[in-house]
Amino acid sequence: MARREQTVEVGGRRIRVSNLEKVLYPSTGTTKGDVIGYYSAIAPTMLPHCRDRPATRKRWPDGVGDDGRGDFFFQKDIGDSAPDWVRTGRIQHKDHVNHYPLVDDEATLVWLAQLAALEIHVPQWRFDASGEPGNPDRLVFDLDPGEGVTLRECAQVAFLVRDILRDMGLPSIPVTSGSKGIHLYAALDGSQTSDQASAVARELARSLEADHPDDITSSMKRALRPGHVFIDWSQNNASKTTVAPYSLRGRIAPTVAAPRSWRELASPHLQQLEFREVLQRVAKRGDPLAELTELSAAHAVSDRLSLYRSKRDAARTPEPVPPAGAPRDAGSAPGNRAGSRSGNADADAEGERRGGPVFVIQRHEARRLHFDFRLEHDGVLVSWALPKGVPTDPAVNHLAVPTEDHPMSYRHFEGVIPKGEYGAGNVEIWDAGTYELEKWRDDEVIVRLTGRPDGGLGGSRRYALFRAGEADGKPRWMIHLMSDDAAAARAGALRGGERVRGAGRANRRPAARDRAAADPDPGASAPDPDLRPMLSERGSPAEFERLDEQEWAFEMKWDGIRALAFVDGERCALRSRSGGDLTAAYPEFAALPAVVNGDRAVLDGEIIAFGTNGAPSFSRLQRRFGLTDRAEVERARREAPASYLVFDVLSVNGRDCRSLPYRQRRELLDALVEPMPGVPAALPEVFAGSARDAAAASLRLHLEGVMAKRWTSRYRSGVRSSDWRKFPLILAEEAVVIGWRDSPSDSQGFASLLLADWQDGAWRYAGRVGTGFSSAERRTIRTRLAPLEHAEPAAEVPAEISRDAHWVRPELVGEVVSKGRTAGGSFRQAVWRGWRPDKRPADLMTGARG
Template identity: 50%
Template sequence: MADRPQTVSVDGRRLRLTNLDKVLYPETGTTKADVLDYYARIADALIPHVRDRPLTRKRWVHGVGSDDEPGEVFFQKNLDDGTPDWVARHPLEHKSRSTVYPIVNDRATLAWLAQIAALELHVPQWRFDAHGEPRKPDRLVLDLDPGEGVGLLECAEIARSAREILQGMGLEPMPVTSGSKGIHLYARLDGSQTSDQVSAFAHELARALEADMPDLVVSDMKKTLRLGKVLVDWSQNSSAKTTIAPYSLRGRMQPMVAAPRTWDELDSPELRHLDYREVLERVEEHGDLLASLDERARDAGLEPTPERMATFEATPASKDRLEKYRSMRDAGRTPEPVPDAPAVPTEGRSFVIQEHHATRLHYDFRLEHDGVLVSWAMPKGPPTEPKKNHLAVHTEDHPLEYGTFEGTIPKGEYGGGVVTIWDSGTYELEKWRDDEVIVTLHGEPDGGLGGSPVKLALIRTGRTPDDEKNWLAHRMQIRAGGDADTETDTKTKTERSPKASGASTASNSTPDPATTARSTTKRATESSTGDARAALRKGPMLASLGTAGTIGGGAGWAFEMKWDGIRAIVDVRDPGADTAVTLRSRNGNDLTAAYPELAAIADATSGEAILDGEIVALDKQGRPDFGLLQRRMNLIGSADITRATRDVPVQFIVFDLLAHDGRSLLGDGYDERRSALEAVVHETGLVRVPAVFDSVETSLDEAMAISSRLGLEGVVAKKRASTYSPGRRSTGWLKLKHHSTQEAVIGGWLPGKGRREGGVGSLLLGIPGDGGLVYIGRVGTGFGDRDLDDLAARLEPLAQKTDPFLDIPRVDARDAHWTRPEIVGEVEFAQWTSTGRLRQPSWRGFRPDKAPSDVVKETP
């Protein structure tokens, strides 16, 4: 009879099996015999993932029960007296006790676990070494655990975002649907970091995901915060914590399995958990999808035969710096130089940056030092400006011969892909320490660095000698005489600069010869104010997004503060009259009635004029507040406008004069327009002419420091030789911001959860493209309660049934309410992702001064 005890031999180990007909999963009728069969057949895939790891097991000796009456579960760590003596084991000292754990290194032990109804197998991310001592962790895990109201699809979305971050750091995550609720992400580690260090990294990664997706992700363990969100559980990287092992059964109502999956599967809207039969079929057809996670564990089970031992060389008595490099390459299979001799110390100062198209494009930065090329992998290449540091991952030393290597590393070999030299040359050494390297690079004239000297600081970010892989690369500013400003130097110079007071203007500087020549030519065919009005129907001149690199140094630029308001062209036709002033937004809307107090601009202007400037609302500290200005927008009723005028007064910051007393100034250079502006407009309580800084006397860094200290948005750099080009986004004006912002068109919204239930939870944003909106992400933070009410009122009349986006992901489209793409808003964000999405967006407000056709992607 099948339910009678049986003694069987499993790989030479005798095991007594009992109660084989006992139903452990009543809902599906799955018996202990079925569980034994599963673990026997899955052993080759499962064992490498648990080998040499202390096993904690969860037992359901009477079965998992039902939803109404769940079966009793026993949680066990220590071995009991009935354990077969052939089961491998290791003691582990805890704070108050010593626990002896089973080690699952063979099929017989796995069968014994099935016999005692240990359905769930849990292991940590570290292994015991040959002496029974805990090693450092060899894998990272993130547990994406959905709260009420979300599920696998949301977990998959977060997994994709985590994958992007991890790949940028040289790690390749592998997904596992947990068989319970969520998804586990594993990544293989090199075993150089402690559990505390890996946990700290995982915690920061969880926080980064939470910042990126605040309406979907939570990193705090409190259950009260998890409604409608996914917990990114980073804590399972602790040496004391365990995770369900890949291919383990789960003690759920059905015999589900923690199943490795492909990334393509995670993109499917039909993504679901798999049961044990499906997993057996998958492994039979495709093998272990998680095999690369524990390759060394698979090798550990091989017998040390003479043939196998002959493939290993004896370890030399003294190691050289290229030992690790050689161990990772086969000279017979890769064209890379693999010298036999140890590295010999040299005094050379060469460098090379190689463009490496491997699994992901990255740049390998190498400095000759002590006879080798000390190397870092830079996912985004060397930084192009001081404001943006780049990640640099310290890798193995390379031989000097690698400095001239270009070629294709075969697929399947370490670093497989195409390698080309991006730039090379020599460097000057300023500092070389274990945690900091500062060099000045002199590359090729046509190299990737542009032929100019580049000063680079490499700084190790780890806090201990064990944590040495992750560094950051910082580009230092090279000033006249070859010196580089540090952040402290820049701040000191800003504070002592006479320009910091804002007293000096461009009118005090020497005009650019090109400006004078252009202006002289233009006067021969002067145009009228009417011509200027006609030209300005196209809209005002627009600034492009710039960087320090696009501006460079030296003369030729004027720096103005960037004001956080809405753009307005002001036409003053009859100074002193009640109807003297007309205000129009960037997209041509008449703003005159909405800002009645700005009729006083006429009192500040001598003669008829067309002015360009910004309407701003100031907070109690006198700083522009775009959120406050939102309360003045889109008002129609006279009572509402009167009330808002009283509660939120505005000012007009005028920064350009486009026409005066019948003559257009559009063709004049910046310096001449600025001089005329200061002569025509005088400051009042409502009208201000802001200071301008000349780049000869005030550097861009100093101007940005002033802007930051004043709490402003950034700086606009204007070429002093530039004329005014209505309706055109010009590189003659460049805007540089302390924080990135992006205008976007609203194409839909997702319902809220928790306190936002029944209303708008987040907005779906896009940028106009051919045939629709290009999706750039969703924003769910930055809203006040008043904003949410306003959103609902504005979006309701625009509802439509069709999706306006060209490429919105299914997970975002699933519960979306679509709207006609007519409303423009603005968000602040950290950066663009490689897939064209906004990272960490936060709502700033509506932009009624912009039409959807005005919206473009802000890229320098």
């Protein structure tokens, strides 16, 4: 059967799913699509029971079979093919290390369902804040009926276990396992190790076995189980797992490990539940196991503050230090929020009456002045230190250093931390209030803060905190001020990284800016009006890994067309890399002089159009190509608004800057270009970090790749230089179109385009591309090719391809993405990206493909 694929978006993640109609449970006709749909629907209820726990998967790629005994396999390590956004936890086994997926979000759950991982098994412990296995937060008993024992008899034993746990002060919740038996869960406070919890469970099981020897066994010997309920206590061992609550089971029917009420367990009609029944129950009754999760969460809050407590002595600091073992910081309990020491309790109370989680930003004069940015989440204040303060410009991101979680009561703290203590210095509340949460993922948080009327924010502000690789083995985060103001905000949201040291606008004095813009190089002369952009060489992955950030600067590679902007007074002209005039095609850039701090300048940049995911979309930009009629230009401008991203400067006020090293040009550019609302221009930042971090950021932001530029490089107009190197992360290449093949279903369109590239002094056939077009685009392209028809092909083409081909002169350049090349040099699985009007066939002859 042909493999049918599609891409779905789940929680902001794109996941490729296939063969949704494939039947995984033949007895009920349940398909893979049904399984994915179930896990997507149950995710909000299931995830709290899986979060931060390493997941072992039990997979049935070909389904469970007619008799429920289909082939399956266990998978522990996440494997090489997993998406890079799936969180993992590392476990050192005796002779190897495994990286387990953490089922923390709906997207991960859907990805596992796509792999036919019907069952998800997790331990009773979670990874702690340092990434190490923590103590268990729950106790589990697996009541397994031996031969001849019914589910009803299992339920009777469950009541016996419940009574003992209740006497121990441990409320418990039953779960019908979806297989044959019942699981019983009780919350722990995290103070016991797995060995200690396992020992307690073992003694409880042995005690019941002694009291009911004819009905219960706790022995691991299978021969003793017939006629008995086996109380399996061993799953409390740190190395053991239990099928997760709400997981499907790989049985003959799609049953589920379903949490139940004790009243249900007493029913004579008790039976295992299938997934549709579980969805209906959750929609109507909620999650019976939620009580357990809340107890575990309360104890987890105390555990999350262990690092905070370890750095502070309550007898020596005025900071709030909740005692160890306290289930919840008093400051976070509803109705028990103390007033601020600053005398602004009324403002805080007013914000909290409006509802929503709280935030506080504190100005901290420690060894170095910084601001502490804290958000209420899961009962604590998740915290970041901002060395450069809270960003005030969407074009300038600031470093955000994750710090230990703080107790909720810290949001009221103001005072002086004594010298010699951790964080010694003065702490003041800069602003505080509530926030609206838009997104909270392990690598990205987006919130809208509403502070005090007299607070430092000056109103409602929207911020994104995001992970931008690692530094010294620790996560590296940035904070970005978000805005709805056209290109400047959208480009800022692409988060190119921290501005290079010394080039930050926040650290620049206006006088210095004016001097830099006015007189960059008094001895230089004006540049040639026939300027061409400097070009880059394509680098290999091996070269990329070796690049040293002290020698090389890293920029994001934008998915648009290159253009020089000539600013002269209030006028602005645009020229393509081949010298074509683009001014009339992009009238929105007439406003560019407003963001330039100089009378005249020549800028180098990229024209892009943002897609729906916030990243540049080359296919959307295609709508702007080749238009001359003013009405058509205006219509395309509304459908695909363009932005100009500036990344270099060639001259300022008649002075040639090309002989300056790249580092100085960037500093000058920062002083020269100041993005403002309403002008579709932005100044993407140089990425501060390693080449690997830059690549990771580019992939996460769905960008085309990374540009590496030597800090010492001069600007060499029209020259392809190894001082600039491009490293595409998707394999996008240009080729000329040399023909098309007829479509059997559309006489005005085509089946595929035939491509060629230049090699050894001649055009060489490079394969065909038949995907990436809409029906309308196929007809438009066919019309465009008609005047170029030619009797002979421009390259030698295999006979089986040329039989029904129409040939054209090699005059038009297009771009495709592919999965590499075949041994014969043809594109493998090519997808059309669009025309490159800024390229000519001669560019391909000289290797110009970037």
